[in-house]
Amino acid sequence: MRVLATRKVLFDLRTLRNPLELITSSLMELSSTTQSEIRLTLDALMVLTNGIRQSGIDLRSTLDDRGFSRAPDASAAAISRLTSRLEGLRPLVETLSEMEDVAAMARVNEELNELDVRPSIVEHGGVGPHIHWTPATATFDDQVMTDMLMALAQELCDNGTIRFGRCGADDCDDLFYDGTRNRARRFCDDPKCASRTHTADHRARQSRAREAPGKK
Numbered sequence: 239m240r241v242l243a244t245r246k247v248l249f250d251l252r253t254l255r256n257p258l259e260l261i262t263s264s265l266m267e268l269s270s271t272t273q274s275e276i277r278l279t280l281d282a283l284m285v286l287t288n289g290i291r292q293s294g295i296d297l298r299s300t301l302d303d304r305g306f307s308r309a310p311d312a313s314a315a316a317i318s319r320l321t322s323r324l325e326g327l328r329p330l331v332e333t334l335s336e337m338e339d340v341a342a343m344a345r346v347n348e349e350l351n352e353l354d355v356r357p358s359i360v361e362h363g364g365v366g367p368h369i370h371w372t373p374a375t376a377t378f379d380d381q382v383m384t385d386m387l388m389a390l391a392q393e394l395c396d397n398g399t400i401r402f403g404r405c406g407a408d409d410c411d412d413l414f415y416d417g418t419r420n421r422a423r424r425f426c427d428d429p430k431c432a433s434r435t436h437t438a439d440h441r442a443r444q445s446r447a448r449e450a451p452g453k454k
């Protein structure tokens with residue numbers, strides 16, 4: 239996908255009047271397409287890891303919702319293998335936010351070594367050309383694990399571990415991937431975590447104001 243997008247930049251350069259503006263806009267497009275793919279995949283990894291920890295997640299429908307097109311037809315055996323493989327990956331995913339980049343990279347390399355990564359460029363379902371990391375004959379669990387680890391590898395190269403976080407609400411341990419531009423995310427997907435914490439902060443400010451009137 240990167241190669242194809244770069245070729246498009248060169249092509250447009252020859253035909254357009256303002257090359258600089260074009261380079262800027264094409265590079266933005268380039269990074270946002272790749273990044274949104276990575277973001278979706280890492281988001282799915284966080285949601286699945288949280289779900290597996292609380293042992294209350296429908297793996298199949300969660301993956302289906304997040305664009306894993308083989309999920310509805312995956313065999314029960316593949317879903318069950320995937321559950322235990324994600325459980326195996328959980329210690330790594332849970333510590334990403336506290337890990338040094340180098341240590342995280344070494345761990346992801348270990349995981350990648352176990353996989354049969356065989357990339358190819360494909361075009362299907364109205365989506366433009368993009369890379370699949372496993373052949374169509376791969377099992378569903380191999381495909382998902384490879385997609386997750388390749389997204390993780392790409393993220394570590396681009397940003398290190400800085401975008402991995404844990405919910406800031408007092409009684410929630412859920413993990414998240416922070417895909418916001420300015421890395422402003424503090425809470426998991428559950429809107430209750432943010433509102434509960436904001437209410438608590440507000441009450442704390444009010445009671446401080448009552449204790450020390452005139453002091454803001």
Ligand SMILES: [Zn+2]
Nearest residue numbers: 360362368370
């Ligand atoms: Zn595809």
Ligand SMILES: [Zn+2]
Nearest residue numbers: 405410426431
């Ligand atoms: Zn939370």
